[in-house]
Amino acid sequence: MIENGADYVRREIENIDPRAVNRVRQEKNAGLKPLENTEDGVVLRFAPNPNGPLSLGHSRGIVINNHYAVRYKGKIVLRFDDTDTVVKPPLIEAYEWIIEDFEWLTGSKPDITIKASERMPIYLEYADKLLSEGYGYVCECSSDDFKKHRISMAPCPHRNRPTQENMELWNIMQKGGMKPGDAIIRVKTDMTLPNPALRDWPAWRIQKNIHPLVGGLYNVWPLLDFQSAIEDHEQGVTHIIRGKDLMDSTRKQILLYNHFGWTYPETLYWGRVSVHDQGSFSTSTMREDIDSGVYNGWDDPRLPTLMSMRKRGYDPEAITSFWTEMGITQKDVAISLESLNAVNSAKIDPTSRRISVILDPVEIEITGDVPKKAVLPSHPDDASLGNRVHSTKMGRFIIERLDQEDKIRLKDFADIENIDDNYHIVSTKKSDDRKIINWISAESVRDCTLVIPDGPDLSRKSCLVENAELIVGEVIQMERSGFAKVMEWSDDSRVLHWLHR
RNA sequence: GCUCGUGUAGUGUAGUUCGGUCCAUCAUGACGGACUCUCGAUCCGUCGACCCGGGUUCAAAUCCCGGCACGAGCACCA
Incomplete structure (x- = not known):
């Protein structure tokens, strides 16, 4: 059989599967892959924290989500996740800047724009529901103490509080009767879950700083996993596309959805993006450096903000096709500005x-x-x-x-x-x-x-x-x-x- | 420590579901050439990759097992 060589094998293969010997040359699939489960409509969202203007990295979220919203004639929700007034306090001007960036990039307005801080009554309602249904509890452990329980898989002393007591303490928290750090609301999942990140995760904390939009109206604020989960459901979000660092977020939220009897949206992830020849710029660091005069403003040409890129002469379509061509992969990528510039050159050369x-x-x-x-x-x-x-x-x-x-x-x-x-x-x-x-x-x-x-x-x-x-x-x-x-x-x-x- | 994810040319990607002309796609880059009154544009060519080791099979980037590397989550940030 060996001496019969390749031709023999080829005939054998042909007998098994004729298509195997008759393949077309490889081609690159262009464009973003289709979304699954789009029959009942498509609602996507882009949810930035308005603690500063958007940067190049954020634009991926706008471009990809908006692409699918347009492609499937669905909707895109712009949601400001502004529930933290301490670590990443909202910047009042940033709300408008982000809307401008969105419009510059996509050429259109978001179908729906909402601010989490203005949706607090809804979140509070669900917090009541969580507690009254026994799926949450007021935990007075310090974060260090709870960490020990999380690692040892042992319930903390507050886990089995009666519902009535939880409701009373929750009331005190809301009225301002407790200090930040004194207590938080946890979702009661299961302390023996193999993934430690999912064990009785935190949903609400006490925060008394003044919020630029709603002032001192609230003493308690939801954390991302709770707020985002509830709001995605409220908005009828069907597909979530986000960073893979949020994979455990999805898992936490699914537990909550299961409790409420909801179906979690289709979820896709992308990896982290870094830029060659460019250090990392966090929004809060940029904010400090602008305040101290290191940079001339958010649109300083040295900053990787979209404001800066727009001012410098980048074409929004170049940024759009750059991200679209990259697609959605879970690989962490280190992009080079050289590639983006090549796309931009092609775009602006004919008219410059x-x-x-x-x-x-x-x-x-x-x-x-x-x-x-x-x-x-x-x-x-x-x-x-x-x-x-x-x-x-x-x-x-x-x-x-x-x-x-x-x-x-x-x-x-x-x-x-x-x-x-x-x-x-x-x-x-x-x-x-x-x-x-x-x-x-x-x-x-x-x-x-x-x-x-x-x-x-x-x-x-x-x-x-x-x-x-x-x-x-x-x-x-x-x-x-x-x-x-x-x-x-x-x-x-x-x-x-x-x-x- | 526990949990999760990812490894294809310098960079970014296609192909991996369902093994088959895959000596692996496209773009960018580098190099060379053509053309052009810019070092621009256009056109042509060259270079360059399946993380490693086993296994299954006529056939493995693709399936199985075992490694390795990198990243993320386990925040009263988002």
């Missing part, structure tokens, strides 16, 4: 006007029959973007110091050569393959500042730019160097912010 910017200028004089004016296209592939017209009567030009070679071509203008330390014009037509450089006529040169994020620093480089009618906010391409955003453009001040190559 070209402009000449010189960082290390040197002025040269060109003798000979120099044309009196130059007409340069604003975009090599799109004539509708118009021309740049500059007078060149004086024959004086600004070029990069490093470009001072003997034979060079001023792009779209003239071939020149250095003879006896003087540049002479050789031809207006491109006559050979000499180096092509960008330049500015000395008659239309203007001062400019180019701001470049440089790690922890922000470098402001003075440079020269051709006189042009640029519009504040437009993204331009600096010939031979990269993209920049026009931040200021008047006779008093011209400022460009570097975007990327």
